[in-house]
Amino acid sequence: MYSLEDLGWGPFFAEQTKDLPDDDLDPMRVAEEQRGAYVLWSPHGTFEAVIPGRMLHEAEGRNDLPAVGDWLLARRLPGEPRAVVEHLLRRRSALSRKVAGERTDEQIMAANVDLIYVVASLNRELNLRRLERYLAVTWDSGATPVLVLNKADLCDDRDAILHDVEAIAPGVEVLVTSASTGEGIEALRPTLAHGITAVFVGSSGVGKSSIINHLLEREAQDIKGIRADDKGRHTTTVRQMLVVPGGAVIIDTPGLRELAIWDTGEGLGQAFADIEDLAEGCGFRDCSHSSEPDCAVQAAIGGGTLDHGRLESYRKLQREQTFIAGKKDERLRAEEQKKWKQIAKTNRARLKAQRR
Ligand SMILES: Nc1nc2c(ncn2[C@@H]2O[C@H](COP(=O)(O)OP(=O)(O)OP(=O)(O)O)[C@@H](O)[C@H]2O)c(=O)[nH]1
Ligand SMILES: [Mg+2]
Ligand SMILES: [Zn+2]
Structure with missing residues (x-):
């Protein structure tokens, strides 16, 4: 043990x-x-x-x-x-999202983690907007995100993709791996030192469990079989901890269909640090980067150094963050009310008992 x-x-x-x-x-x-x-x-x-x-x-x-x-x-x-x-015990960090569906509640995907490997596949159309969302959520956790672009063996223009991914991931290390050939996997090992906890997240089928098996040098986790081409099915169904011999603790997670923001939005600023930096140079302090004069963000888009889609993505996540913050306030108020009602009830009962 x-x-x-x-x-x-x-x-x-x-x-x-x-x-x-x-x-x-x-x-x-x-x-x-x-x-x-x-x-x-x-x-x-x-x-x-x-x-x-x-x-x-x-x-x-x-x-x-x-x-x-x-x-x-x-x-x-x-x-x-x-x-x-x-x-x-109190947590050092927590990777949280809003639970899937309509309900406003938190789901903690992993607690007390140091590293979050966000795994994506170089095979399928890689979705930059989705990666931006992952990074916003992971920066919020208090842990450090690392991007892992897996299935390199199935991709023949990795340089172009790598270039695009690095542009949307300021300050994030990007690794390229293949769990099939083993390429690039060893680059993960130095980060998986004794005392570290790392969690793997990403869509179903990108190869999270395959990479983990490589690192553990055994078939610890089931991976999707070659013949199982029912794409919707998740192979990993529970979040689970594993230990690299002499090394880190790893948490494997089931692929996510949706990843809604739960936390404060500080992660948003970090995930979009390039836009926040540009905004410092805008003429107006509260510039919305739409039609104001002297807008450094629009200038960067015009000059081709910032993709318009990235600004849109930032705005969309900001709206989502504002919405969820409002929902959380509503819920907090409802809980407060419930608590006071309970206290009032207890007080009434006590008074009644005293009067007897
Ligand atoms: N060609 C290729 N196939 C890979 C690679 N990594 C994983 N696969 C295959 O992709 C499929 C899915 O791999 P899994 O490791 O089960 O993916 P997962 O991310 O754990 O998926 P869930 O558990 O459903 O979230 C399996 O058939 C793997 O053999 C890779 O680098 N190259
Ligand atoms: Mg899995
Ligand atoms: Zn501006």
């Missing part, structure tokens, strides 16, 4: 457990989650766990419940491979 350090434990988490008197509790990391049932890893082995009712009741949102990659304190049940979750 693994030591705490093998599993990514460090001072940030140790610090949080320092003042806890109860030494019955063990630090464990969430390796897998499936509909509220958890698999936890610790130096004592693997444990199954469910969330106690108290924690569910006290949670104000998804953010207060464990997700894959989380560290928590749990109590082992004697003689059983089961544990009771007692305490969720």
Whole structure:
């Protein structure tokens, strides 16, 4: 089994457990989650766990419940491979999106990660707008994104594509790999050092699990079979943690159909740092880069150094971010109201009891 350090434990988490008197509790990391049932890893082995009712009741949102990659304190049940979750430790970082569909809630795809490998395929039409969205979401997490362009063996004009991708990914390292031939995979290894946690995200079928198997040097994860040409089917169905021997913790995730923004939008500024930098040179402080005079952004588009599609993409994500921020406010207000109603009810009951 693994030591705490093998599993990514460090001072940030140790610090949080320092003042806890109860030494019955063990630090464990969430390796897998499936509909509220958890698999936890610790130096004592693997444990199954469910969330106690108290924690569910006290949670104000998804953010207060464990997700894959989380560290928590749990109590082992004697003689059983089961544990009771007692305490969720504060996160170093979290990769979140809005849950798919209409509902306004957070989904944590991976917690406490250092690196986020955004994998795309050089085979199919590579969608730059989609990559911009991924980068905006990943920069928001507190972890560092790295772009991995896989299936290099199926592509014959990689230089042109690489050029386009680098233009939309300021400050992001871009790697080219082939999980089929093994090309470029070793370039990932130095980043996957002991103590690091890395998550792989991207559309279904781009080769996330294939790359991971290469790194682990075993068929740890199922990959889509040659004959399985039903393109809609996801091969990886749960988010899951794996350990590179002597190296990093890796989290494999199922391919995403949609990736909606959840977080603050600071990631947006980072993902579009080139446009933000240009905007500093605009004549007006609040320039909308549409028809104002002295607009450095429009000048860059006119001069061919900035693609108009990229500005559009930035605006679209900004609108989405504003919309979700409004929704979150609405929900927060509703929750506040509920809480006050509850407090008022308790107070009334107490007064009534006193009067008796
Ligand atoms: N030619 C080629 N095929 C690849 C490469 N990487 C993966 N594949 C194939 O692409 C298919 C999908 O690979 P997976 O590793 O299952 O993709 P995934 O991203 O994990 O997909 P989900 O689990 O559904 O999200 C499989 O048939 C792989 O053999 C590559 O570099 N080149
Ligand atoms: Mg997979
Ligand atoms: Zn402007």
